[in-house]
Amino acid sequence: MKNVLVAIVAMMLIGLGGAFSPSLATDDGGGGRVENDPNQKPPLTKADCLSCHTVAGQAAKPPRPNVAERLRDQQINSENFEQSVHADLSCDDCHGDGFTRFPHRGASQETIKTCPECHKGQNRTIVPEFKRSVHARLGPNVFTCYSCHDPHNVRKAASLGGVRNLAHRDNGMCLGCHDSDAQYAKWSPNKRPDLSIVHSWQPNPQIHWTAVRCIDCHTPEKPNGAIAHDILPKAQAERHCVDCHSTDSSLLTRLYRHEIGEERTSEAGFINAYVLTHAYVVGVTRNAYLDWASLILFVVLLSALAGHGLLRFTGYLIRKGRK
Amino acid sequence: MARPVVLFSPWIRLWHWTNVAFMLGLIVSGLSLHFADPKVGVIDFNLAQRVHNIFGIALSVNYIFFVVANITSGNWQHYIPKLRGYPGQAAKQLRYYLWDIFLGRPSPFPTTPEDHFNPLQKVIYLVVMYLLMPILIVSGALYLWPELAPDRLWGVDGLLPVAMAHYTVAYLIVLFMCVHLYLGTCGKTPTAHFKSMITGLHEE
Numbered sequence: 001m002k003n004v005l006v007a008i009v010a011m012m013l014i015g016l017g018g019a020f021s022p023s024l025a026t027d028d029g030g031g032g033r034v035e036n037d038p039n040q041k042p043p044l045t046k047a048d049c050l051s052c053h054t055v056a057g058q059a060a061k062p063p064r065p066n067v068a069e070r071l072r073d074q075q076i077n078s079e080n081f082e083q084s085v086h087a088d089l090s091c092d093d094c095h096g097d098g099f100t101r102f103p104h105r106g107a108s109q110e111t112i113k114t115c116p117e118c119h120k121g122q123n124r125t126i127v128p129e130f131k132r133s134v135h136a137r138l139g140p141n142v143f144t145c146y147s148c149h150d151p152h153n154v155r156k157a158a159s160l161g162g163v164r165n166l167a168h169r170d171n172g173m174c175l176g177c178h179d180s181d182a183q184y185a186k187w188s189p190n191k192r193p194d195l196s197i198v199h200s201w202q203p204n205p206q207i208h209w210t211a212v213r214c215i216d217c218h219t220p221e222k223p224n225g226a227i228a229h230d231i232l233p234k235a236q237a238e239r240h241c242v243d244c245h246s247t248d249s250s251l252l253t254r255l256y257r258h259e260i261g262e263e264r265t266s267e268a269g270f271i272n273a274y275v276l277t278h279a280y281v282v283g284v285t286r287n288a289y290l291d292w293a294s295l296i297l298f299v300v301l302l303s304a305l306a307g308h309g310l311l312r313f314t315g316y317l318i319r320k321g322r323k
Numbered sequence: 324m325a326r327p328v329v330l331f332s333p334w335i336r337l338w339h340w341t342n343v344a345f346m347l348g349l350i351v352s353g354l355s356l357h358f359a360d361p362k363v364g365v366i367d368f369n370l371a372q373r374v375h376n377i378f379g380i381a382l383s384v385n386y387i388f389f390v391v392a393n394i395t396s397g398n399w400q401h402y403i404p405k406l407r408g409y410p411g412q413a414a415k416q417l418r419y420y421l422w423d424i425f426l427g428r429p430s431p432f433p434t435t436p437e438d439h440f441n442p443l444q445k446v447i448y449l450v451v452m453y454l455l456m457p458i459l460i461v462s463g464a465l466y467l468w469p470e471l472a473p474d475r476l477w478g479v480d481g482l483l484p485v486a487m488a489h490y491t492v493a494y495l496i497v498l499f500m501c502v503h504l505y506l507g508t509c510g511k512t513p514t515a516h517f518k519s520m521i522t523g524l525h526e527e
């Protein structure tokens with residue numbers, strides 16, 4: 001009797017399994033149904049990929065030290081990816097086919113899309129700019145978009161929550177190599193220049209690096225305020241402090257282009273007041289009312305002194321005349 | 324004719340004229356920084372910031388020299404107003420500046436080796452040298468080493484209050500210098516006080 005019950009339960013489970021298993025039949029595009037290769041595995045979802053290619057995903061699985069070690073350099077930060085402009089894409093939108101086998105075949109790498117395949121318009125502008133860049137001197141196809149931009153962590157500047165975060169994010173791209181001997185050596189046989197020494201002409205370079213981006217000085221200014229991709233070497237980089245340190249600062253159309261307020265002068269009289277919430281910048285954020293009050297008081301004082309001097313001189317002439 | 328008396332010792336004359344040079348450098352470079360403009364800069368911003376930093380440090384060292392020398396030489400006593408009857412003394416001096424001076428009447432508090440300054444000068448000099456100058460130097464130092472300034476203050480960059488204090492105090496000192504320069508012409512002759520600060524001698 002017990003054996004009969006086990007057989008009935010087993011048959012029910014097999015039946016249910018058949019009902020809920022993923023269908024191998026797909027639409028052929030013409031309305032008819034075609035049978036797929038029964039050996040082909042179903043397409044992977046983003047969750048499937050992230051279950052191996054994130055630290056959190058690895059942690060949720062039984063420990064597999066050899067796999068974890070192999071994937072160490074192929075992990076992405078899922079939190080950053082979810083905030084990225086690419087968050088809505090599925091992994092195979094860029095990584096193509098060929099990633100269903102484990103471990104993935106080496107040839108799978110060749111199916112990864114390049115940035116220009118989607119970013120055609122931007123690419124037309126970027127390529128000629130990049131050819132003039134100091135990074136293009138490394139040779140053709142050595143320095144790629146990925147050398148600076150992590151496609152799993154691309155965020156719009158306006159979404160970063162302020163200028164300091166933007167500077168931190170963008171400067172991180174540069175400092176990753178230019179502040180690391182090990183990374184720099186991957187690109188150049190030359191000794192890495194010490195950034196503090198190279199920038200010693202600049203007052204408080206460390207303060208500048210937290211407040212502005214390397215590219216604000218190391219790229220030529222574009223009329224539309226966008227950042228050019230021709231990274232300038234130190235000899236051509238911006239060295240005229242006044243280009244940033246003035247009320248018509250070039251920073252307003254570059255670093256601060258996402259912050260610009262409607263009113264140029266605030267109710268309290270500060271010019272470019274929106275900059276003040278992030279940084280006090282000499283020459284950029286002075287107070288117009290205070291400047292005018294200072295000027296008026298100065299003119300009144302000089303007039304009073306001139307009047308006093310004139311009366312003294314008149315008194316002297318009168319006394320002299322009496323003698 | 325009265326014999327000239329020694330009024331200003333060499334150290335105070337040296338301090339005074341070096342202070343003048345540093346102040347003028349700081350005013351010109353400070354204005355260039357404050358009203359920085361690529362088209363109409365008095366001095367190029369890069370040069371102005373270097374001049375301002377160097378002259379600012381020089382002025383601070385000079386100020387420390389002034390304070391130490393003032394204490395050791397006893398010169399500090401000239402800056403202390405006589406509190407008893409001060410309002411009456413100040414009113415008398417004010418009346419001199421606003422009326423008697425035009426009539427050629429003598430100063431109610433003439434300069435002597437024992438008492439250099441009149442009651443109004445004592446208070447003004449005390450405020451300028453022992454209140455405004457320290458604020459100017461400390462705020463300037465925070466500008467020079469901004470990592471020492473508070474990061475944020477009242478919801479804005481911590482350098483804003485520092486900058487406002489530096490700018491306002493520097494401006495008040497410039498106003499003082501204008502009045503100081505003008506009153507320098509109010510001696511026995513228009514150039515007498517200036518000569519006095521060069522030779523150290525004063526004709527009573």
